[in-house]
Amino acid sequence: MPKMYSNFFTPAQIGIIFSMLPIARFLTPFLFFKLTINKTTFLISLIISTLAAFLLLSHNFSIILTAFFFIGASFSVIFPYIESIAIEKLKEKYGQARVFGSFGFMLFGIIFSYFKINFIYVFIILIILTNITSLYFLEDKSVKKEKESINFLIAWKFWLALILMQISFGGFYNFFTIYNLNHHIPKEINGWLWAIGVIAEIGIFLIQHKFIKKFHPLFWIKLSILLTSIRWFMLYIFAGKVIFIALSQLIHAFSFAIFHTSALLYLSKIYKNKTLAQQFYAGIGYGLAAFLGSIISGWLYGEHLFLYESVIAILGFLIML
Template sequence: MKLNLSFYYFFYFATIGIYVIFFPNYLKNLGYPPEEIGILFSALPISRFITPFFFQKKAITTTIFKISIVISALIPIIFFINNFFIYLIGFTILGVVWSINFPYIESLAINKLGAHYGKTRLWGSVGFVAVALGLSYFNVNFIWLFLILNLITSYFAFYFINPNFSISKYYEKIDFLKEWQFWIALILLQISFGGFYNFFTIYNLSNGIPKEINGWLWTIGVVAEIVIFIYQYKFLNKNNSLFYIKISLFMTSIRWFILYLFAGNILLIAFSQTLHLFSFAIFHTAALMYISSKYKNQTLAQQFYAGIGYGLAAFLGSFISGYLYGKNLFLYEAIIVFIAFLVIWSKK
């Protein structure tokens, strides 16, 4: 099971790497204006946010899981057609099926592996880095590679249709008020990431950091998350998951504040990138463990975690960061995530 999960994470996040890093520039080279690219890349996170609401009264069945895997494997074919509305439909459908497939497997992984989840999940980070660095040196047809990676990812996803790997299913709705502090903190954290994902490179370039150095600064963050994924099982069970959520929020606030105070300082910005181990790796694993312990309908809880955090909040963060961009961008982002820390601090 661990081996198949590792392969799944590797190829899934390699696919995400193409979508995040290279697809926008690919569309730009096809002649799409920025506003149309913005619309296209808002379709997937919004559909990821909306999809879980359709499963409030119905669990993901084996049939639904199979259908979504097949669609996920084949939908990239339509991207060979250069048409704005075709791309919009494609990204929307991908958002729906990814909102079904990935949370199902995530809930299975955290349920079976617990604190050891990170040692398997790290292969997703490896896949992302492999694409980010590898495709920087090779010219390939991104649509063909996107299709092939989706096919391989779907192949490994089919392995988890086996009933031996199913988790218990409950048809309960997700009560957001029950854990409102967590959901608000998640939203604010991911909103704060909007400035980082959209403007980190631009911010560094404008402060005199060369393009080549920026690539390594991004890599430092991913390497930090890989390292902590390997070793987090040693300490995650020593305190409850809420403790690690709190400290991750606080350290993320420190991370953004360093970017604000020391713009252009390569060494300190490199140090701030190591804090990605809190911002993503520790927070992510602790959050999955937390919601799995609070909600019986674990798959649906994972769907909402992905849909709200990486769908709605990511969309809002991207939108808001455009208005906040300037020399104070990361000061604002630090304040946003510190508010998240204050929101959840008093929760026991």
């Protein structure tokens, strides 16, 4: 957490602040059972997230909490709106556009690790620049005003598997570095292990359009979940062995890149209201499930953490069968 916040809030308060993003991402889609995601709601979301970003400069806990919630809620409209356009126009080539996000994430981590800077200022600037860039999509004619609601029952296996899949990531995102340090892997090596995952993700995003359309999206979803379970099991049985952990990180190409693209393609096939479907995908997968995964991983943390995470992921695979 930025030094600016750690000087004013307790660890418990900081944890609550960060929880607002996934909670907002989960709750916001339910508002659109009756409302329509269109250019107006998209523009309003851009304005709200921009104004909320400036509230992050406050030292007041309630104001910061409110700001993070509104940023999360706004992004729950902005990103599905943009991604629905991308998946509609690009289809299987969507990954070639998504690669810039992965590259930016890696570049951000590398560049700013060498600078002593308050990341709140960087975060605010990035939000503003993202929103300015997003204005380009306001005039896009491919976004249809679909009012049809989402019937979770027609794809209940997918939604449940999505939850289990993302819960299994809790241990990885929260404790991967700590787990490795406890098994005597230096922090410098940990940085490269994280980078391997991102590089694998970028690589597969660039080439997946060449093969992903050869099979139904459900095939790739099932395969990705199965490989993710194997990935966590490798972390368990090869704890402390850098080569095998590096190999497990290569599976991130499937755990995130292939899974994400295939999930969006699948949702676009079965739901008319594609934007709302993607809102719920983000809200349930990266909101509710991420929140639960973070809590559960804290309960499970120990020598058997990634064994448990492997079992959680394989349950998702079995449900899909």
